[in-house]
Amino acid sequence: MVRYEKGHKDETRRHILDVASAQFHESGIAAVGLAGIMSEAGLTNGAFYTHFESKEDLVREVLLDALSRREERHKDNLENGVELVTTIREYLSPHHRDSAGTGCPTAALVAEVARHPKTTRDAFTGKISDIIALMAAQIRQGSSGERRRKAIAIYATMVGALQLSRAVNDRQLSEEILEDAVEAAVNLARGR
Structure with missing residues (x-):
């Protein structure tokens, strides 16, 4: 029997999550x-079941992991006084558009997540709700309900624009989509 160092199982699980995340982002879950x-x-196929019950379990864990990382970035931004406008500009940048493998899991996978079981969608929904709440906290004007509505509209604009900018094969149109979405989202964030 082979003995592994303490933490080996956690490191292996982390490695599988990272590989799966990049592949899902680049090629899609299906x-x-x-x-x-x-x-x-x-690793061997058999090693998979030491860490996950099924592919769906892996999908859910990849989503939770990637969205938790994104949530942490939003928390850090809020704690450090980074304006929502900065987040919008970074998200809707050509670099993010061209980095699907390491970018936002929502933009990369949202259409597929809609067809997954309730447990996966519940996990996704919880994390998206948390991110929206953090974005709303960065908006300084309006009641809490108004800030939440703006945050939802901003996030939806960001995700949709990023997806669209990746899908078109006209580079100039892709740039226009990003630039115009930045303007629309920034205007919402600033209450215009």
């Missing part, structure tokens, strides 16, 4: 198989 994930991770 197009990625467990064999491809485990091969890229340098």
Whole structure:
């Protein structure tokens, strides 16, 4: 029997999550198989079940992990006084558009998540609600209800524009989509 150092199982699980996340972001959940994930991770298919019950369990964990990281960025921004406008500009940048593998899981996977089981959608919904609340906290004008409505509109604009900018094959149109969405989202954030 092979003995592993303490923490090996956690490191292996983290590695599988990272590989799966990049593959899901780049190719979509449905197009990625467990064999491809485990091969890229340098592990056997059988090792998968030591860490996850099923592909759906992996999908849910990837979403929770990636959205938790994004949530932490929003918390850090709020605690450090970073304006929502900065977040909008970074999110709707050509760099983010061109980095689907490491970018926002919402923009990369939202259409597929809508077709997943309730448990996965519940996890996704909880994290999205948390992110929206953090964005609303960065908006300084209006009642809490008005700030929440603006945050939802801003987030929806950001996600939709990023998806659209990635989907079109006309680079100039893609740039216009990003620039115009930045303007619209910034105007909402500033109460215009």
